Structures are given as C-alpha cells and as structure tokens.
Amino acid sequence: MAGLCGWFAVNAASPAGALEAQGQALPGLSGAPDAQCTNRLGGCRVRGGWIAQDADVIAAITGHPQWRDPALARRAREHDPAQALLEAWRQHGTGLFEQVGGDYALAIVDSGHGRLVAGIDRLGQTPLHFAHLDGGVAFGTSAGCVAAHPAVATEVTREGLYHYCFFHMLPAPVSLFSGLEKLPGAHRLTHNGDRAEVSRYWRPRFEEDSAATPEALEHALHEHAQAAVERRADTPRPGAFLSGGLDSSTVAGMLAGMHPGADSFSIGFDAPGYDEMEYARIASRHFGTQAHEYYVTPEDVVDAVPRIAGSYDEPFGNSSALPAYFCARMAADAGITRLLAGDGGDELFAGNARYAKQGVFEHWGRIPAPLRHHLLDPLFTRLPRGLPLAGKARSYVEQARIPLPDRLQTYNYLHRLAPETMFAPEFLAAVDSEAPWELMRGIYAQPQSASSLNRMMYLDWQQTLADNDLRKVTGMCQLAGVDVAFPMLDDDLVEFSCRVPSDLKLKKGRLRHFYKEAFTGFLPDAIIDKKKHGFGLPFGVWMQEHAPLRELAYDSLLRLKGRNFLRDDFIDELIRLHREGHAAYYGDFVWILMMLDLWLESHPAARLA
Known part of the structure; x- marks a missing residue:
C-alpha cells in the first residue's frame, strides 16, 4: 500500500x-x-x-x-x-x-x-x-x-x-x-x-454566491461530482462502497454510469435499528451495480477486532472501522483495484444532525442580552429536571448558553462524566484538560467571514474527516489490501461547496437540502427521503447477548486497571452501567477503551512516559 x-x-x-x-x-x-x-x-x-x-x-x-x-x-x-x-x-x-x-x-x-x-x-x-x-x-x-x-x-x-x-x-x-x-x-x-x-498553504474562502439561482448551482454540483468520480475511477477495475446513504449512492451511481455493472460492496447487521441493507439494495437495483453483500456477526467482531486495533499506528476508536474492513476485504477478494468511498458530503453540504440542532440553539443568542441574563436565565435554569416540559426547557437553555464550538461536545463522555471521576488523580494533574477544547476552538475560528454552519463544517473537515472517517476507511482498506479514493473531497467540489449559500445547504432544519434537491431524479426517492443513519456497529447491544464478545471487552477493561491512568472504580462503574443502563450508549465507550487496550497489547514497546 x-x-x-x-x-x-x-x-x-x-x-x-x-x-x-x-x-x-x-x-x-x-x-x-x-x-x-x-x-x-x-x-x-x-x-x-x-x-x-x-x-x-x-x-x-x-x-x-x-x-x-x-x-x-x-x-x-x-x-x-x-x-x-x-x-x-x-x-x-x-x-x-x-x-x-x-x-x-x-x-x-x-x-x-x-x-x-x-x-x-x-x-x-x-x-x-x-x-x-x-x-x-x-x-x-x-x-x-x-x-x-x-x-x-x-x-x-x-x-x-x-x-x-x-x-x-x-x-x-x-x-x-x-x-x-x-x-x-x-x-x-x-x-x-x-x-x-x-x-x-491554503485556506478555504467561504464566499457564498447569493446571486446564482439554485438551479444553476444544482447543475454545477452535478458537473463537479461527475468529474470527481471520473478522475478517481481511472484504474483497471474500480468499485464502490455502497451503504445506501446519499453520498455512497451518488458515487456508486455515477461509477455505474461510466462502467455499467460496476461492483458495489455493502455491509449489513442482523440487529434492529442498525441494518441499512434495504437502502443499499434499492440503490444497487436503481443503478444496476453488481452487488456484493456481507452480514457482520458478533463472531466476526471477536475474530477481527484485535487485528483491526493493532493495525493502526495509533489507537483508533471508531467502531465503524470493523464494517469498513469487511467491505474492503470483499472488494479485495473480488479483484477490485480501487474502491471509491462517499465520505465527505455531510461535511460539505450540511448532513450531520448536530448542524440543525445548533441552529435551534442559535435562536437563544438573538434574544436581547439584558432579557436573557436578568429574566430568562434565572427562570429556566431553576426549573425542575423531573418534569418533562420543564426539564426540556431547562436543558435547552443550559446548552444554548454554551458557545460554539464547545456546544458540539455536550454529548462527549468527558463532558457528561467529569474527568476527575474517570482518570487517576496523578494522571489528571499532569495533563492540560483544556487542550482538546483549545484545539477545537482554534480550528473553528480559522475561517474568515464564515457562517456558524460553515465554521462547524470546517471544524469537521479536520476532526471528523481527516482524523477520523478517512483514517478509518484508508486504514481498513490498507489492511484488506485495496486502494481507496474519495471523490466527494475533490478540490473543485470542495471549493464549489464554499460558494453554496448556507441557507440552501441547510434549509428550515432539512439536512442536505441543496444536495437532495440537486440529485432528485438521479437518486431513488427512498434514499432522498430516508433519515440519516450512519455506519454504526451494534457493539453494545451484541455485547449483552454474546458471551465471547462480552468477555473480550471486559477483559480489556480490566487490563486497563493495571495501566495507572484510569480510576479502577470508574472501570467497574462503566461495566455496571453497560450491564444495567443504556447498552448502546455505554457500549460505545466500552468499545473506545477496549480498542485502546488492544492497541497497547499489540504494541508492547509503547509505554507511558
């Protein structure tokens, strides 16, 4: 590779x-x-x-x-x-x-x-x-x-x-x-x-073109996307990831237009709420791709996850690396020379739910400051959390008061779980717990004259794409032995996205509004209208039901007790919360720590300084 x-x-x-x-x-x-x-x-x-x-x-x-x-x-x-x-x-x-x-x-x-x-x-x-x-x-x-x-x-x-x-x-x-x-x-x-x-050496210029008609911009998007796929399909036998989402369906559809019967590769899960194979099949039938499918099982996780964890040169906690690996392995077995992946469209054209959510919170900042500080803040933050409507109103105000980009991390485990309850005291005393926040704030502030939506997406270019999703896909393709490219991140397409007005990208809370309008008629209606799902792994749910998987995860957590940076009682509490609380939510953090332990186990020379 x-x-x-x-x-x-x-x-x-x-x-x-x-x-x-x-x-x-x-x-x-x-x-x-x-x-x-x-x-x-x-x-x-x-x-x-x-x-x-x-x-x-x-x-x-x-x-x-x-x-x-x-x-x-x-x-x-x-x-x-x-x-x-x-x-x-x-x-x-x-x-x-x-x-x-x-x-x-x-x-x-x-x-x-x-x-x-x-x-x-x-x-x-x-x-x-x-x-x-x-x-x-x-x-x-x-x-x-x-x-x-x-x-x-x-x-x-x-x-x-x-x-x-x-x-x-x-x-x-x-x-x-x-x-x-x-x-x-x-x-x-x-x-x-x-x-x-x-x-x-380069900084994007978010110069929104308010003079261009939506129809002209939609036509330009088609042309840029088509050219991007053509450039990256220049290989003896290209194929495409196909999850059934907007971007993978667009890339697979355009590839099939250039190479009729092009191969597409899809992953499913036999778990309610996680399987999107139906939409991948809709796209495959619509565009006439040669569909390759595989259903990942808990046994696959137990077998593959230590190898996946050890394959990265630094710890990597994105659980969708596992389905990406099985997709890439199918492609390699089929003789594909390069896979085209759809990553990037959400971060260029406003496809992540948090963008719409933050728009709702921005209304709070438009209320005159004296009214907010002297009347509404004291009123709403004293409402009882136990009452449904009152609790939601209080939660809204508490989140709205947090400025961007910090508000994007209100879901973060280190926001919900105080660091002092998680880390050993001597470890925590030696780190700058503000450093991740400062890093995020610095990136968010870099674009000049950009809307809050474009600033959020720009932040995601680095931390959601470059450091996360792209590392996930390229790492797993490298492990499987197949090349990969990302047409949605074509330079011309990225520069074009900076010209599309923010209120077209995200219109009245509708994610990907401009993109969906542009590809209506090209993509099947079912894919245009589907809710965003993602490529998540039902790890927390499976871990409750599958003893070998549970044993693998809990053994990893217990080994971390000997590494002297997490509190022993935190690890015990996390295991209890997964068993007795929300399995999917706490299962994600179990996965993150399990992958850290498995990475450390596979890199014995790595020792804490």
Whole structure:
C-alpha cells in the first residue's frame, strides 16, 4: 500500500547520518519498498508511490495527486508524478502546492540549498507525521516509520491518552508519542538547516454566491461530482462502497454510469435499528451495480477486532472501522483495484444532525442580552429536571448558553462524566484538560467571514474527516489490501461547496437540502427521503447477548486497571452501567477503551512516559 518515509539532516553527526551508514532510511513500510533514494543530506522510501532524483534534489510523492498546470499534468502522464513534482519544484519552489491537488503526501529534499519541504493535501486525506532531530527532521505517512528512528522517543504521553479519550482518536497536530507531531490538512513542513517550521498553504474562502439561482448551482454540483468520480475511477477495475446513504449512492451511481455493472460492496447487521441493507439494495437495483453483500456477526467482531486495533499506528476508536474492513476485504477478494468511498458530503453540504440542532440553539443568542441574563436565565435554569416540559426547557437553555464550538461536545463522555471521576488523580494533574477544547476552538475560528454552519463544517473537515472517517476507511482498506479514493473531497467540489449559500445547504432544519434537491431524479426517492443513519456497529447491544464478545471487552477493561491512568472504580462503574443502563450508549465507550487496550497489547514497546 501507499506510504512515504524519510529523513533530512544537515548535521552529518546526527542520527539521520547513522541511519544512512546502516544502509536503511527509516523502516516502517511493510514489504520491500517500491523505490528508495538517498543523497548527502537525506533520504526517502516510497511504497505504492513515486520517487525521482535529479542532481541534489529528491522528490517523492504518494497518493492520487492531480496537477492543475496542464504542462505538469502532461509530465505526470508521460513520466510519473515524481517527475512532475521535480519540475514543479524547479519552477515554483514552495509555491508548488498551488499546482498540485488530489490526495497526496510529498517531500522534496534539496541538498543544493540544504532544504526540506514536505506537505499533504488540503483535506488531510493522506497523513504526515514528523519528529525533530538534531539538525534535521524525520517524517513519514505513518507514526511507526518515524518512531522507528533511534533518536525519536516512543513513549506514550499523558496528553496523547487524554486526547484519545476525549476525541476517540488522535487529532492533528497531536500524536500519542512523545516528540511526534502530525501535519493538519493544507499544511507544509519546511526545514532550512536551522529549524523546522509548519505553515498553512491554503485556506478555504467561504464566499457564498447569493446571486446564482439554485438551479444553476444544482447543475454545477452535478458537473463537479461527475468529474470527481471520473478522475478517481481511472484504474483497471474500480468499485464502490455502497451503504445506501446519499453520498455512497451518488458515487456508486455515477461509477455505474461510466462502467455499467460496476461492483458495489455493502455491509449489513442482523440487529434492529442498525441494518441499512434495504437502502443499499434499492440503490444497487436503481443503478444496476453488481452487488456484493456481507452480514457482520458478533463472531466476526471477536475474530477481527484485535487485528483491526493493532493495525493502526495509533489507537483508533471508531467502531465503524470493523464494517469498513469487511467491505474492503470483499472488494479485495473480488479483484477490485480501487474502491471509491462517499465520505465527505455531510461535511460539505450540511448532513450531520448536530448542524440543525445548533441552529435551534442559535435562536437563544438573538434574544436581547439584558432579557436573557436578568429574566430568562434565572427562570429556566431553576426549573425542575423531573418534569418533562420543564426539564426540556431547562436543558435547552443550559446548552444554548454554551458557545460554539464547545456546544458540539455536550454529548462527549468527558463532558457528561467529569474527568476527575474517570482518570487517576496523578494522571489528571499532569495533563492540560483544556487542550482538546483549545484545539477545537482554534480550528473553528480559522475561517474568515464564515457562517456558524460553515465554521462547524470546517471544524469537521479536520476532526471528523481527516482524523477520523478517512483514517478509518484508508486504514481498513490498507489492511484488506485495496486502494481507496474519495471523490466527494475533490478540490473543485470542495471549493464549489464554499460558494453554496448556507441557507440552501441547510434549509428550515432539512439536512442536505441543496444536495437532495440537486440529485432528485438521479437518486431513488427512498434514499432522498430516508433519515440519516450512519455506519454504526451494534457493539453494545451484541455485547449483552454474546458471551465471547462480552468477555473480550471486559477483559480489556480490566487490563486497563493495571495501566495507572484510569480510576479502577470508574472501570467497574462503566461495566455496571453497560450491564444495567443504556447498552448502546455505554457500549460505545466500552468499545473506545477496549480498542485502546488492544492497541497497547499489540504494541508492547509503547509505554507511558
């Protein structure tokens, strides 16, 4: 699978020079590398990508890059993307990021000028980890290849564990490991021999086009989506994930229009409220795809989850990784060379329920401040919680008083369960419990002149997409051995989405209003009208009914007692709440902690700093 790993150092006595003497630029990519290059200041290894060297310059790139300059695009076709990258570096220097799009991670090691430039795509579809060295930097698309450098510490940090428990993954720039960082989307890393610097090279411009008619915008959306699928279907045998939702159905339908009878892959669950196979079948019949289906069982979870947990280079707590893995495995077994996934549409066109919910809370802020502070606040916050209407009114006001983006986390376990009841006192005293909140607030504040809806979606570009959903899908496709691409995150489509007015994206509480109007007639009515469901795993429910699954989960929780960062009584209480309380709700957090334990078990070298 695709990967990039390298090092750069000006100081010949640095650990990077020692690696060169050992004859191996950083390990960490499975199997023999497709290409490798070294010069006097640095080296790169690339697997599933391209690498080129000219005089004192190494250029390496991986992913699915797209070139905006026609001459560079032609060079990539006639030679390879690394040759185009070399030419872009000669012509544009660090301005090359304006010429390359798609999903990628790239690195330029320029010995002639003693300089490194590395970076990733606008949406962070391909990750890049890095660590500072004495006089240089190690970098790579996996934490493992960077952590393998002998000068990089591999201790697990308290901050990393706390962020994982807060977000259920590790959001950029945070890493689990001491000394490691991650590039956020649209950022580059440069090193000129003196120091490393991270900077942003692109920022979206949310300039809503109120002059364009909805019909014109809907037509443009069709054209952009079609072009995006065409670009990513350029592979011998493409296939598509098909959950039966808006985005996967759109991508599968457009793929089937280009390749009649294209393969689609769907997962079901024999559990009430979780199975969406009916909608996947509706879409498959409508577009004439060759449907492949699999029903995940509790036995599958017991068998696969330790392998899934250990496959990630940092702990990862999204339970829908498991169905994604079985989908990808079906595709690999069917000979698919690349799967097209529908991720991204909700974050571009307002498809998450929390967006509509926050719009309701925003009404509170429009009430004159004196009236709110002196009359309504004291009145509503004293209402009894036990009475249905009074309790709802009090809850509304309590949530409305929390500013965005903090209000988005009112569902968070660390919001509902006080951190001091969860973490050991000495652990909690050593972490900055405000850090996750500050990270979130910083991202939310970055867009200029953006609506609150667009700010929420922009925040989700990083933390819901780049650090969560995309890591889920790419990680599971890599484990299964199949390539994956995301047409909905095409650069042109993303830029177009920034022009669509917010009140069209989300109209009178209707999620995805603009998108649904645009694809009415293309998508089946049943899919247009269905309520948003998601790709969740009925883990908490199954765990109540399936003894081996329950044993796997509870054993993991009990092992965490010996790791000295969670309170023992919290673990006991979580088990009790799952058994006696809401199985699905508390089952999600059991999953998150189980995946952390299984990851730690599969990475015995990872120790708390």
